[in-house]
Amino acid sequence: MPLPRNYPYMCSDPGQELIKKDIRTLGLNRIVVAACSPRMHEATFRKTCESEGLNAYCFEMANIREHCSWVHKNRPEATAKAVDLVRSSLARAGLLHPLSVQEVPVTPAALVIGGGIAGIQAALDIANAGFRVLLVEKEPSIGGHMAQLDKTFPTLDCSACILTPKMVDAENHPNIQLLTYSEVEKVDGYVGNFTVTLRKKARYVDHEKCTGCGLCAEHCRMKDRIRSEFDAGMGKRSAIYVPFPQAVPLKYTVDPEHCLFLTRGKCGKKPACQEVCPSGALHFGQKDERIEVHVGTIVVATGFDSFDACRKPELAYAHYPNVITGLEFERLVSAAGPTEGRLLIEGKEPRKVVFIQCVGSRDKNLGNAWCSRVCCMYAIKQAHLVKEKIPGAHVTVLYTDLRAFGKGFEEFYDRVRSEGVIFRRASGSEIYRKGEGLAVRTEDTFLGRTIELEADLVVLSAGVEPGKGTEAVAKLLKLSRSPDGFLMEAHPKLRPVETATDGVYIAGCCQSPKDIPDTVAQAKAAAASAIIPMAVGKVIVEPIVAQVDENVCGGCRICESLCEYKALIFDQEKNIMTVNTALCKGCGSCGGACPTGAITIQHYTDAQIFAQLHTLSECVREESIQ
Amino acid sequence: METITFTSEDEKKSDAEKSLTKSSWTPRIVGFACNWCTYAGADLAGTTRITYPPNIRIVRIMCTGRMDPTFILNAFFCGVDGVFIGGCHPGECHYQSGNYKAQRRVLLVKKMLRQFGIEPERLRLEWISASEGAKFAQVVTEFTEKIKSLGPNPLKGNGCGKKAG
Numbered sequence: 001m002p003l004p005r006n007y008p009y010m011c012s013d014p015g016q017e018l019i020k021k022d023i024r025t026l027g028l029n030r031i032v033v034a035a036c037s038p039r040m041h042e043a044t045f046r047k048t049c050e051s052e053g054l055n056a057y058c059f060e061m062a063n064i065r066e067h068c069s070w071v072h073k074n075r076p077e078a079t080a081k082a083v084d085l086v087r088s089s090l091a092r093a094g095l096l097h098p099l100s101v102q103e104v105p106v107t108p109a110a111l112v113i114g115g116g117i118a119g120i121q122a123a124l125d126i127a128n129a130g131f132r133v134l135l136v137e138k139e140p141s142i143g144g145h146m147a148q149l150d151k152t153f154p155t156l157d158c159s160a161c162i163l164t165p166k167m168v169d170a171e172n173h174p175n176i177q178l179l180t181y182s183e184v185e186k187v188d189g190y191v192g193n194f195t196v197t198l199r200k201k202a203r204y205v206d207h208e209k210c211t212g213c214g215l216c217a218e219h220c221r222m223k224d225r226i227r228s229e230f231d232a233g234m235g236k237r238s239a240i241y242v243p244f245p246q247a248v249p250l251k252y253t254v255d256p257e258h259c260l261f262l263t264r265g266k267c268g269k270k271p272a273c274q275e276v277c278p279s280g281a282l283h284f285g286q287k288d289e290r291i292e293v294h295v296g297t298i299v300v301a302t303g304f305d306s307f308d309a310c311r312k313p314e315l316a317y318a319h320y321p322n323v324i325t326g327l328e329f330e331r332l333v334s335a336a337g338p339t340e341g342r343l344l345i346e347g348k349e350p351r352k353v354v355f356i357q358c359v360g361s362r363d364k365n366l367g368n369a370w371c372s373r374v375c376c377m378y379a380i381k382q383a384h385l386v387k388e389k390i391p392g393a394h395v396t397v398l399y400t401d402l403r404a405f406g407k408g409f410e411e412f413y414d415r416v417r418s419e420g421v422i423f424r425r426a427s428g429s430e431i432y433r434k435g436e437g438l439a440v441r442t443e444d445t446f447l448g449r450t451i452e453l454e455a456d457l458v459v460l461s462a463g464v465e466p467g468k469g470t471e472a473v474a475k476l477l478k479l480s481r482s483p484d485g486f487l488m489e490a491h492p493k494l495r496p497v498e499t500a501t502d503g504v505y506i507a508g509c510c511q512s513p514k515d516i517p518d519t520v521a522q523a524k525a526a527a528a529s530a531i532i533p534m535a536v537g538k539v540i541v542e543p544i545v546a547q548v549d550e551n552v553c554g555g556c557r558i559c560e561s562l563c564e565y566k567a568l569i570f571d572q573e574k575n576i577m578t579v580n581t582a583l584c585k586g587c588g589s590c591g592g593a594c595p596t597g598a599i600t601i602q603h604y605t606d607a608q609i610f611a612q613l614h615t616l617s618e619c620v621r622e623e624s625i626q
Numbered sequence: 627m628e629t630i631t632f633t634s635e636d637e638k639k640s641d642a643e644k645s646l647t648k649s650s651w652t653p654r655i656v657g658f659a660c661n662w663c664t665y666a667g668a669d670l671a672g673t674t675r676i677t678y679p680p681n682i683r684i685v686r687i688m689c690t691g692r693m694d695p696t697f698i699l700n701a702f703f704c705g706v707d708g709v710f711i712g713g714c715h716p717g718e719c720h721y722q723s724g725n726y727k728a729q730r731r732v733l734l735v736k737k738m739l740r741q742f743g744i745e746p747e748r749l750r751l752e753w754i755s756a757s758e759g760a761k762f763a764q765v766v767t768e769f770t771e772k773i774k775s776l777g778p779n780p781l782k783g784n785g786c787g788k789k790a791g
Contacts, residue, residue, distance in 0.1 A: 037665075037669045037672070038686070039661075039665070039666060039669055040669075063669075063684070063686075065672060066668065066669040066671075066672025066673060067668055067669070067672060067684055068680070070672040070673070070675055071671055071672050071675070071676065071677050071678055071680075071763070072677060072678075072679075072680040073677055074680065077680040078680055080680075081680045081683065084683050085683060088683065088685070474718070475717050475718060478662075478718065478719070478720050480662075480663070480666075480718075480755055480756040480757055481755070481757060482757045483757050483758070488756060488757055500662055500666070500720070500756060501720075544688060562691075562727060564721060564722040564723055585721055586688055587688055587689040587691045587692065587720075587721035587724045588687065588688060588689055588691055588692030588724075589689065589691035589692070589721070589723075589724050589727050591692060591694065592691060592692050592693050592694040592695075592727065592728075592731065593694075593727070593731075601688075601692060604687055604688060604692060606694065606696075609685065609687070609697060610697075610700060612685050613656060613685065613697065613700055613701050613704065613706075614704060616654070616656050616683045616685070616706070617654065617656070617701060617704030617705050617706045
């Protein structure tokens with residue numbers, strides 16, 4: 001017999017108390033709450049029921065908010081739908097069975113994917129909490145984009161000076177195992193018990209023997225002929241290289257795409273690197289290695305890619321060497337960069353510098369509707385650096401909206417303005433050659449007229465885009481992505497580092513564009529979240545599993561091949577299928593295919609689903625009305 | 627010859643009501659949504675207040691792989707005008723491949739439906755991710771329109787022999 005209760009805030013303390021009291025005093029044995037989505041508060045109410053000794057799986061929720069009142073304008077129709085949804089939940093509730101949860105132990109180790117500042121910070125925090133960490137990075141060195149930056153806004157800290165100690169800490173930490181030049185290939189299992197397959201790419205250098213002396217790169221026949229990815233193309237490297245001098249680990253890697261010996265099978269009489277290496281570390285026969293590891297939790301920190309400015313042809317980035325991106329500018333002004341920190345374009349110091357903002361951000365034509373959050377501030381910082389290095393230079397920043405929203409940002413913006421940098425609100429810029437130099441034509445949106453600025457250097461503030469590997473990582477770990485392509489958090493406000501997959505957490509720019517302090521904060525949050533199940537030592541596995549009725553099962557084995565988890569085990573003797581509930585995830589693929597109906601999926605049984613269906617279909621409606 | 631009859635306001639109203647009941651068939655659609663993608667997508671449509679017609683009622687399942695063809699057939703035998711199934715995009719299934727299994731079964735059921743005299747278009751399978759609230763609303767709107775144009779389920783009224791629990 002249903003007992004209706006109305007309360008505006010059922011999830012609040014008094015609301016929950018109402019439920020508890022009714023369970024206690026009236027002995028209710030099934031509870032249905034008609035309110036928000038079960039994805040929001042099912043867990044809350046399950047706990048409420050449990051606290052009064054009612055099994056959590058005797059609770060059911062009717063989603064009349066997200067699926068009804070928030071999406072339908074016609075009140076009578078929406079009310080009729082809400083009534084239907086509640087009736088459907090009631091029908092289901094009558095058929096719910098108490099289920100007991102399983103506890104499984106958690107492997108006390110974490111995997112961190114991505115070795116930028118987010119991954120390094122997360123790895124260090126987890127390791128400091130006393131858990132083993134495997135930090136995987138696809139490039140030959142950890143460090144990520146932060147290692148490429150010269151100074152950081154708004155404090156002008158030297159980026160490398162604050163990052164490299166952390167990189168070294170990560171390398172030397174007894175709880176951290178670094179795996180660079182490696183990629184995650186496969187992830188199986190679930191929270192507490194993931195099995196991860198990694199591919200350690202061949203470096204063609206013996207990791208143990210290489211001392212990082214650099215003689216090989218010095219003598220490489222391809223020396224200074226290959227675009228350096230780390231220098232964003234502003235410098236050149238050899239075919240055997242470390243990305244940058246402070247690389248961690250400081251072990252050389254042969255670039256298989258450019259090495260003469262690997263591409264053509266011949267490099268002089270003998271590869272020069274092999275000849276000069278004092279420790280005999282070169283090993284061209286090396287093959288990719290596959291490694292399998294077991295971890296309890298995973299932190300994803302795969303970062304971003306800088307927008308490819310070639311996609312804005314009106315900015316002529318591909319045509320003029322004095323049109324560069326913000327990241328290229330960083331390498332130019334870095335003391336460790338190809339020009340040793342001198343701002344030189346084709347050997348000359350620019351006198352007229354123009355910055356163009358929102359290149360690849362806030363641009364719906366490109367499909368990049370988002371603000372990249374860092375470009376305003378890095379352009380202000382770079383404008384300051386131009387003024388510092390070339391005091392008489394004329395610097396103009398063409399912005400859409402200036403967003404100086406962080407701690408100390410507005411103050412820094414003020415300071416740079418007072419240094420004589422001109423900020424002009426503009427839209428729709430284009431770049432072309434004029435005389436010896438360049439000209440930028442744009443619309444000054446305050447003056448409402450087109451202006452032309454001369455320039456000998458134009459810096460494009462290229463935005464932040466999801467990294468190229470984001471889609472692959474999402475598929476590996478069953479993560480959702482937002483429409484912009486970044487990884488999606490479990491809840492935008494309240495679960496910002498968790499994901500739809502239990503035990504997998506996200507940090508840094510793989511989730512959305514953000515600056516270094518925000519990235520570090522998020523990495524620490526992800527680390528703390530990843531530590532929780534490991535510290536508790538066990539996780540609760542939902543008892544939503546398949547069950548075979550051995551009196552009905554005919555032993556056809558149709559279900560066996562459908563199970564992705566090898567949870568169905570055929571009993572030869574009895575000629576029936578059995579379920580290993582520890583492996584079963586409860587997807588129900590077997591139940592959907594069983595021709596005899598021998599398989600029951602707990603909590604989503606045929607009877608429960610049919611009861612909902614019949615309540616929602618018209619024939620029963622009419623019958624029950626009559 | 628023209629005859630003019632006078633009717634009271636009340637009579638007018640009841641006539642209008644009568645004609646309304648006759649043409650007041652509105653599609654009844656049952657949707658099966660997987661917990662991880664489409665159900666969450668429908669939730670997002672709600673949080674972002676994207677409206678769609680109120681004819682659909684969602685039944686939550688953990689995975690579209692759970693879709694037993696009898697769920698679909700039963701719904702049609704019970705007079706439902708349309709069945710919608712929403713799962714994760716290919717390659718994004720929370721359980722690796724449940725959505726592929728659903729797709730195979732849906733193709734099969736569509737063939738059977740024709741034999742029962744039910745238009746296969748009354749069954750629709752879509753991939754809608756947790757971030758595609760707008761897509762959910764759009765697909766449901768389209769599907770409702772489609773069912774409206776098809777008219778009532780031809781099996782309506784035959785009854786399925788089941789009584790409400």
